[in-house]
Amino acid sequence: MQREIFINIAQHEKRVAILENKRIEEFYVERPDYVNLVGNIYKGRVESVLPGMGAAFVDLGLEKNGFLYVADVVTGVASYEKLLEEGSDEEIEKMEKQKPLPSITELLRKGDEVVVQVVKEPIGTKGARLTTHISIPGRFLVLMPFDNHIGLSKRIESRQERDRIRKIIEELKLPKDIGFIIRTAAQGASQKDFFRESRYLLNLWQHIKARAKRTRPPQLIHQEYDLVLRVARDIFTSDVAKLEIDSRGDFKRVSRFLRILAPHLRPRLRLHDERTPLFEKFDIEKQVTKIYDRIVQLKSGGYLIFDQTESLVAIDVNSGKFVGKRNLEDTAFKTNIEAAEEVPRQLKLRDLGGIIIIDFIDMEIADHRRTVFKTLERHLESDKAKTKILNISSIGLVEMTRQRMRKSIEGKSYQKCPYCNGRGIVKSVPTISLELMRKLEHFLMETKSRDVFVSLNPEVAYYVSAPERNMVKPLERRFRKNIRVIEDPNLHIEDLKIEQK
Numbered sequence: 001m002q003r004e005i006f007i008n009i010a011q012h013e014k015r016v017a018i019l020e021n022k023r024i025e026e027f028y029v030e031r032p033d034y035v036n037l038v039g040n041i042y043k044g045r046v047e048s049v050l051p052g053m054g055a056a057f058v059d060l061g062l063e064k065n066g067f068l069y070v071a072d073v074v075t076g077v078a079s080y081e082k083l084l085e086e087g088s089d090e091e092i093e094k095m096e097k098q099k100p101l102p103s104i105t106e107l108l109r110k111g112d113e114v115v116v117q118v119v120k121e122p123i124g125t126k127g128a129r130l131t132t133h134i135s136i137p138g139r140f141l142v143l144m145p146f147d148n149h150i151g152l153s154k155r156i157e158s159r160q161e162r163d164r165i166r167k168i169i170e171e172l173k174l175p176k177d178i179g180f181i182i183r184t185a186a187q188g189a190s191q192k193d194f195f196r197e198s199r200y201l202l203n204l205w206q207h208i209k210a211r212a213k214r215t216r217p218p219q220l221i222h223q224e225y226d227l228v229l230r231v232a233r234d235i236f237t238s239d240v241a242k243l244e245i246d247s248r249g250d251f252k253r254v255s256r257f258l259r260i261l262a263p264h265l266r267p268r269l270r271l272h273d274e275r276t277p278l279f280e281k282f283d284i285e286k287q288v289t290k291i292y293d294r295i296v297q298l299k300s301g302g303y304l305i306f307d308q309t310e311s312l313v314a315i316d317v318n319s320g321k322f323v324g325k326r327n328l329e330d331t332a333f334k335t336n337i338e339a340a341e342e343v344p345r346q347l348k349l350r351d352l353g354g355i356i357i358i359d360f361i362d363m364e365i366a367d368h369r370r371t372v373f374k375t376l377e378r379h380l381e382s383d384k385a386k387t388k389i390l391n392i393s394s395i396g397l398v399e400m401t402r403q404r405m406r407k408s409i410e411g412k413s414y415q416k417c418p419y420c421n422g423r424g425i426v427k428s429v430p431t432i433s434l435e436l437m438r439k440l441e442h443f444l445m446e447t448k449s450r451d452v453f454v455s456l457n458p459e460v461a462y463y464v465s466a467p468e469r470n471m472v473k474p475l476e477r478r479f480r481k482n483i484r485v486i487e488d489p490n491l492h493i494e495d496l497k498i499e500q501k
Helices: 089-098 159-172 191-214 227-234 248-261 263-268 285-291 328-350 366-380 409-413 429-446 458-465 473-479
Strands: 003-010 013-020 023-030 041-050 055-059 066-069 113-120 129-131 141-144 150-152 179-182 219-222 240-245 269-271 295-297 303-308 312-318 354-359 387-389 397-402 451-456 482-487 496-500
Touching: 003 227, 013 227, 013 285, 023 227, 023 285, 023 328, 023 409, 041 191, 066 113, 141 191, 150 159, 159 179, 159 191, 191 219, 227 240, 227 248, 240 248, 240 263, 248 263, 248 269, 263 269, 303 328, 312 328, 328 354, 328 366, 328 409, 366 387, 429 451, 429 458, 429 473, 429 496, 451 458, 458 482, 473 482
Parallel strands: 003 240, 066 129, 150 179, 240 269, 312 354, 451 482
Antiparallel strands: 003 013, 013 023, 041 055, 041 113, 041 219, 055 066, 113 129, 141 179, 295 303, 303 312, 354 397, 387 397, 451 496
C-alpha cells in the first residue's frame, strides 16, 4: 500500500492530505484564526476549585479558563507497557485504577501557580482540558518529566524488537527521576537515534523548567510545533513513499528538521513548484470537498448519513440503491460490512470524536452481527486516536467513543447557521403565513393608521397574496384597513415586517 503526504501552504491556511493508493485517508487544516493549542505548556494560576466536580479552573491567559480534573493532577500514563519494571501492564493498570483519588482541595487552592499542558482544545462553551503530567514528544521518544518509568507503545508487537529497544534504553542510562515513552515510530531506530533524541528532549525540558521558574502566570512557556512540523515528526515515517510540499520556505524548514531527526527520509521530501496547484494535480481537491458532505456513498449503492450534535455523532447506514441478489438479510449484511469498513476512515477524515452512535441495518442472524462488529473493530485498529467500542446490539446499534482533542473538520470550517440557529430546518411557507395572520391581526387591533405595509420574502408574499387564497382580504374587511404586501428578496424566509404609514 503506497502512502503519500501532500502539504498545501496558502497565505491564510495550511492543509495536509494523507493518501493511501491515491485515496485520501486523513486530512488536517490549520489557520491563523484557529491556532492549535494541544501540546502547549502554560504557567497558569488557579482561579477556582470545585470539590463537587473534582476539578479546578486555571487562568492561562486565554479567552476561557482551562479545566483541570483531579485525575489529571495525580495519575500517570497507564496505556503503555512498562518496559523496565516487573509485572504485566494489565496488573499495573489494575493497581493504578484501584488507588483512591484525593480531594481536589488537598492538591490545589485558589491562587496556586501550576505548570499545565493542554490535552484538549476549547470546544463550544468548554475551556481547554489540562493536565499537570507534561509530555514532550520527539520522533521516537516522549519525555515525561513527572513520571519515572520507561514505557513502550503497545503497537510495537514484535518481542524481538521490544527486547532490542529494552537493551538500548538500559545502555543509555537515562535519568532515574524522568520517564520516557518509546513511540511506535521507534521501530528500527538505532542507539544513536535514541541517544541524540533523548539529549535533545532533556535539554528542551531544562529550558522549559527555567522559563517556568522566572515567568509570572498566566503565560505560555512552550509552544507545540505547527501543523507542518507535527506532520514531519509524527506521520512522515519509513512507510511513507514521499512528502510533497508546495512552499519553498516550509520545504527548507522540513528539510532542516529531518536533517536533525530523520536524515534517511530527506530523499523522500519533494518541493512542488509547478504551475498546476498541488491538490489539483493529484486529484485531492475533489476528495477534500466530499469530506464536508453529510451523505457518503458506498460502492454497492448504499450510503452513510453523518449528523453531528452538541452531545454525539449519529451515523445512519442505508442500503439505498443496493437491492442484493438473494434476500433482505443478505443485502443488509453486505451493506453493513461495507459501512463497517468505511466508517473508521470517515471518522479519521472528519476528525470526529466524543460519543458516536452507528445505526447499522437490522440483521436477524447473530453471526452476521458479530462479523460486522469484528470488521469495524479491525478497521479502527489503525486509528491513532483512542477508541472504545461496545458490542453491536440486537437492533444493530453500536455505541463507541473516540478521543476528541480538537474541533472536527466541519467544526473548524462551518459556523452555526444564522438563519435557522443551528436547527438545520426552517418553517414552511404555510406555517409562516399563518404566523403572519396572527401577528397582523394583533397589530391591526392596536394601530389607528388606515394604511399598513407588510414586507415579506417573495415566496411567502406570493403564497399570502395568491388569488385562490388572498389571506389578507378578510382582515382588510374586518378592520377596514388597507394592507399592502411588499416582496423583499433581502428578507429571510421567516422574517416578517409590519409597519404603519
